[in-house]
Amino acid sequence: MKRPGPLLTLLAGLLLGLFMLTLNTTSGTKTVSSKQGEASPSAPAKASQRPSATPTPTPTPSATPSKTPVANANYAGRTDDDAASVAVSVRDGKAVAYFCDGRYKEAWLRGPVDDDGTMKLTAPNGAVLDGKIQQGKKISGTVKDEGRPYTFTADKAVKPSGLWRATAKVRGAKIDGGWIVLPNGRQTGIVTRDGKATSAPRIDPETGAVTIDGQQLTAQPVTP
Amino acid sequence: MTADPNAATQSYPSRPPAPHHDSPARYLVPALVAAAVAVALGVYGKVHDPAGTAFNLAGFSSTSAVKSWLATTAFFFALVQVVSAFMVYGRLPGPSWSATLHRWSGRIAFLVAVPVAVHCLYAFGYQTYSTRVMWHSVLGCAFFGAFSAKMLLLRSERLPGWLLPLVGGLVFTALTLLWLTSALWFFRTFGVTT
Numbered sequence: 001m002k003r004p005g006p007l008l009t010l011l012a013g014l015l016l017g018l019f020m021l022t023l024n025t026t027s028g029t030k031t032v033s034s035k036q037g038e039a040s041p042s043a044p045a046k047a048s049q050r051p052s053a054t055p056t057p058t059p060t061p062s063a064t065p066s067k068t069p070v071a072n073a074n075y076a077g078r079t080d081d082d083a084a085s086v087a088v089s090v091r092d093g094k095a096v097a098y099f100c101d102g103r104y105k106e107a108w109l110r111g112p113v114d115d116d117g118t119m120k121l122t123a124p125n126g127a128v129l130d131g132k133i134q135q136g137k138k139i140s141g142t143v144k145d146e147g148r149p150y151t152f153t154a155d156k157a158v159k160p161s162g163l164w165r166a167t168a169k170v171r172g173a174k175i176d177g178g179w180i181v182l183p184n185g186r187q188t189g190i191v192t193r194d195g196k197a198t199s200a201p202r203i204d205p206e207t208g209a210v211t212i213d214g215q216q217l218t219a220q221p222v223t224p
Numbered sequence: 225m226t227a228d229p230n231a232a233t234q235s236y237p238s239r240p241p242a243p244h245h246d247s248p249a250r251y252l253v254p255a256l257v258a259a260a261v262a263v264a265l266g267v268y269g270k271v272h273d274p275a276g277t278a279f280n281l282a283g284f285s286s287t288s289a290v291k292s293w294l295a296t297t298a299f300f301f302a303l304v305q306v307v308s309a310f311m312v313y314g315r316l317p318g319p320s321w322s323a324t325l326h327r328w329s330g331r332i333a334f335l336v337a338v339p340v341a342v343h344c345l346y347a348f349g350y351q352t353y354s355t356r357v358m359w360h361s362v363l364g365c366a367f368f369g370a371f372s373a374k375m376l377l378l379r380s381e382r383l384p385g386w387l388l389p390l391v392g393g394l395v396f397t398a399l400t401l402l403w404l405t406s407a408l409w410f411f412r413t414f415g416v417t418t
Contacts, residue, residue: 003378003379005327005378006374006375006376006378006379007375007376007379009330009331009334009375010371010372010375010376012331012335013334013335013338016335016338016339017338017339017341017342020338020339020342020343021342021346024342024343024346025346071273072273158353159348159351159353160353206353206354206356206357207413207414209413209414218414
């Protein structure tokens with residue numbers, strides 16, 4: 001006698017798993033949408049040239065079918081003068097970057113990534129990041145913020161290194177925290193309370209948990 | 225109350241060990257399948273680029289909360305598994321339907337654990353950045369391998385009497401450690417939240 005029950009159980013689990021996986025890969029955008037109110041000025045224009053910039057996990061660019069797009073990855077590093085941290089998250093031909101000196105200077109920059117790895121990201125405050133992915137291992141480039149150029153190198157980083165963000169309202173004040181976690185564990189972060197920037201407390205790099213003004217918040221990894 | 229040795233629901237564990245002159249495939253196939261499942265999950269988790277997030281269920285604050293509660297459900301049914309297994313083996317007094325209870329609580333525990341695993345592998349992948357995370361990754365892959373082996377072994381007859389309890393115990397231990405390194409950690413870190 002062969003019992004079919006155990007096999008049916010395994011089969012049911014397999015089918016359920018595949019079904020959930022299909023749901024995941026086909027459903028909606030994988031963005032941290034609530035934190036992306038401001039769109040960079042250049043993003044919509046470029047997006048229309050690249051109709052393939054949808055968040056499918058296997059990007060097949062229809063506009064430039066002969067080239068392979070850049071791989072999804074996070075990068076994090078310091079400016080050459082060691083004054084600030086820069087982290088870039090690349091997903092499906094788009095990038096979001098955070099430039100932060102940990103005291104008062106910060107910028108969230110967004111824009112498309114060309115297939116050769118070059119990117120020009122812009123921030124609402126006028127900051128511009130020009131960078132190029134070098135062999136998929138690091139990004140070197142320049143951030144121009146308030147008229148001053150900062151050259152930087154950001155190495156490829158894996159979670160929990162990268163960009164983190166937490167937004168909340170604490171006792172009526174709008175809180176916006178941004179962090180860069182470097183591969184060596186070093187953190188650079190700024191909390192903006194109603195537009196005023198100060199140094200941010202450290203986040204727990206495993207969970208993103210952070211206490212700001214007595215309120216426990218959870219920072220999330222940022223993706224474009 | 226005397227147990228009927230021929231009762232259909234209790235036949236497989238109480239059979240005496242048979243002489244071992246049959247094919248080793250009975251043990252080899254489940255072992256190889258277990259290894260293949262565990263390695264395949266680990267490789268997928270390592271190779272697949274973690275999406276960072278996946279769909280959520282309505283009514284829960286985060287996918288982590290959903291997963292923690294699903295995992296806790298699975299763990300609850302795993303406890304039922306242990307108790308009902310003792311009943312099936314006659315080590316604890318139990319009702320006549322304890323074998324059915326064992327089968328169905330196991331199925332539910334497994335099916336509830338699958339979405340959790342899918343989310344883990346899809347959103348986070350195989351990670352080793354802390355001790356907790358490393359053990360969770362390793363055990364998560366091992367659990368589904370061990371469970372597959374257990375299911376396949378059930379189809380064989382005249383197994384050595386200690387084999388199913390051993391494999392079942394491994395499955396239970398893996399699930400317990402998985403729960404400790406994820407859901408319990410989540411509840412302790414973020415509070416018992418939905």
